[in-house]
Amino acid sequence: MTEKMLKFVSLEKKMPPKRAADNRRQDFNEIYDEFDQDRAKEQASRCSQCGIPFCQVHCPVQNNIPDWLMMTAAGRLEEAYEVSQATNNFPEICGRICPQDRLCEGSCVIEKGFNSVTIGAVEKYITDTAWENGWVKPTKPVVEREQSVGVIGAGPGGLAAADQLRKKGYQVHVYDRYDRAGGLMIYGIPGFKLEKEVVERRSRLLQDSGITFHLNFEVGRDATLAELRERHDAIVIATGVYKSRDIAVPGSGLGGIVPALEYLTASNRKGLGDDVPAFEDGTLNATGKNVVVIGGGDTAMDCVRTAVRQGAKSVKCLYRRDRKNMPGSLREVVNAEEEGVEFVWLSAPKAFLGDTSVTSVRAIDMHLGIPDSTGRQVPVEIDGSEHDIPCDLAIKALGFDAEDIPTLFNEPKLDVSRWGTISVNFKTAMTNLDGVFAVGDIVRGASLVVWAIRDGRDAAASVHQYLEKRAASEKRALAS
Template sequence: MSRKQVFQFRDAPREMPAKVPLAERVGGDWHELYGRFGAAEASHQAGRCLDCGNPYCEAKCPVHNYIPNWLQLVQEGRLLEAAALCHETNPLPEMCGRVCPQDRLCEGACTLHDEFGAVTIGAVEKYIVDTAFAQGWRPDLSKVVATGKRVAVVGAGPAGLACADRLARAGVQATVFDRYEQIGGLLQFGIPSFKLDKSVIATRRAVLEGMGVAFRLGVEVGRDVGIETLLQDYDAVFLGLGAYRYTDGGLPGQDLPGVLPALPFLVQNGRIVGGDAPDGRPIAGWETALALPDLRGKRVVVLGGGDTGMDCVRSAIRLGAAQVTCAYRRDEANMPGSAREVANAREEGVQFLFNRQPLAILADAAGQACGVRVVETRLADADANGRRAAEPIAGSESILEADVVVIAFGFSPRAPAWLDALGVQAQANGRLQVGGNGRLPYQTGHDRLFAGGDCVRGADLVVTAVQEGRDAAASIVRLLRGAKAIPALLASA
């Protein structure tokens, strides 16, 4: 088939798949917000790509997907080749096509973005993989030679799954351990199903098992099996422990009834929407299940402007809250969350209060949370990192009335105590230290222990966890082939 018309973008406007109607969303519909392209729509949108000689979209993508190449394959109808090419760089492309903030990454860097509208890269990526799987395509491992090596992967989140995928492709038997009852980590429980349908995760599990990856779920390392046992039974161990430590902000009143930490709120909602009762099964970092209040008819205030905050406000809408407000201490331009998610939340009726810093959560006569005292802020000059601090404005305090307050200030990792005796060092913020001093990338202070994802980087995007799990697997394979450290020349670079 001939190459596309270079200027097709002029006649083909940017389009996304159809959304679930607004009335259904606010009425409690939890299905994925965006539908799926058909073959014609996907080809039409892929054809808008300019095929830049130096594609900015690839450079901005943390896993450096071959985006123009698989867009061209879609336009030519070579779907299975496109699926194979997607998987060359990204072990979880169907996940990233759904949950990546493309507006801040590949699409935000698209040459067409400002004047004509970026190519709908994420939606086409989702089309490629979903359709290929439906047609029976699976990764081709027919030329993989088994090495006889075995690696334990601790954590079935995006970093762990990406690591297991790459190990399987290298002929290494990967066994994934996770304390949750299903794979995916926060992909399964933390990200609402209106962004990522859980059947997508089930399909990926079947694909990985078909590649030879084994899962041991409901097994917590340090409680049900010791790290020493894993080091004895396996040739290496990868730690994809995530970041589950709650950032509470130290607000007075944060322990009041009616105040909910974001992560348990989302995890328990995920279990309920998935048809599971929240029966006390563990939530990482929490001892007992959270009793969720009935939000129907309630006023909900969510504190925090990241993607987790957007997941919380949009979940509250679907749970029947009468009024949902997001309060953020900086302005909209400085929100860490995806602009697309903010737009979707606003469309669904969420109210945003910018330049509002919470000071305390207030209680009524019955001891129940009834509001948040906030102060208006202004932004100071940017610091060395380009971040502008929010400075309170004297005399501008006010109260936001609320029946339920959700705290979504983010999460940080916590190094487990069982690593102490193994020479694995952690920073003061809980992040595990890896690499450096001649060690392999993602190798910890213990030669056969590797780590990646949020437990190393801190809470970040799904795609960055995928990238680190993928690249850590490459280091593990090098170790298993006899490499003890990176060459001296590279170590000094």
């Protein structure tokens, strides 16, 4: 039965059923169940089909959201999938991990008083249904081209670029230093947000499409950037940023103080069945410990919720601003609170205490002062408010910076910005090296998966234009 649209006036917003907190604390499975067909059609029918779809405007990949919502409401799911995947290489992943409350759903015009359309959950339902019904198929290019492109990095930006270039018929080779494709989608994001089979299924599809993966391959060790340029007609760098930001307070060198990515990677590797000595010996394992996570972004939310599932004695999140001003998804904060995480708002670490390993964090209360040049209120310490928080494992989730790029790639001629990221022409995504492009976090700094996908798609279009022009130039040279 086809659902009529504009039902937001009579139908409440509903997410798919969420597993009880006591139940989901016991494993790393995703916390939301699937919509059934009737619920997905009902929720899709709440869309107002507005003339200017702000949900689409504020989606980094410009998804045609009203169109595939209308098709879902009409039961035309295969068409809905075709529209959804036309602008997004990984809609089943974005449906799970995008902070919709800050992007499409947060921009929905019916949000005021009625609550926004459940966009992310419907997107996930559409694509999971497509996989179940065999509608998702490997790419078969109309024409095979002799030109090859090397993509460095098998994260979302690199894989999106590789997928788009393969659709054009290029011979695509993806190089990654890890033993699995997916980057942070495999090793950084916990399974309760993104089960690993979802990523591995997509990687297998790309391989079946004719993309060649070179895993456990580190540029700078197994080949220099210059050597890869000799092998390929163009290069796309999409390595992401992995260098954790540190905090300069007394006691930072004590044992039991670890970067967020090391902690999350150990947990994800353990879940994938790998041998992880640092997990087994307790170095990167929260079991039975008082855990303090420092930071307020999505990575901090991943850490606190992982610690809960590992059986931590207590889990606290220290953030120097308040709930309203935190950068992470508020939906994730609610999930964490349900699972037993305590948020210590307006609090920042002053020192780590202990002899050889951390035993407590000395924190100080903050208040929000006048806004800075960005418009955000500046946190200011409250004198005399220091207090100690018991801590056996402190996790620093303060963001990520780029590594020393020229040294990493053994290419001193590659230009970098003053932030340490790769400098590019923002119209073409090309670096100062001819035929070398860069996308994602390695250019824009630590950001969202969906932005990396957008960058990868844009760079693939620029690579195609570059190679077409070069082929035409070579053809004219031969003719003359």
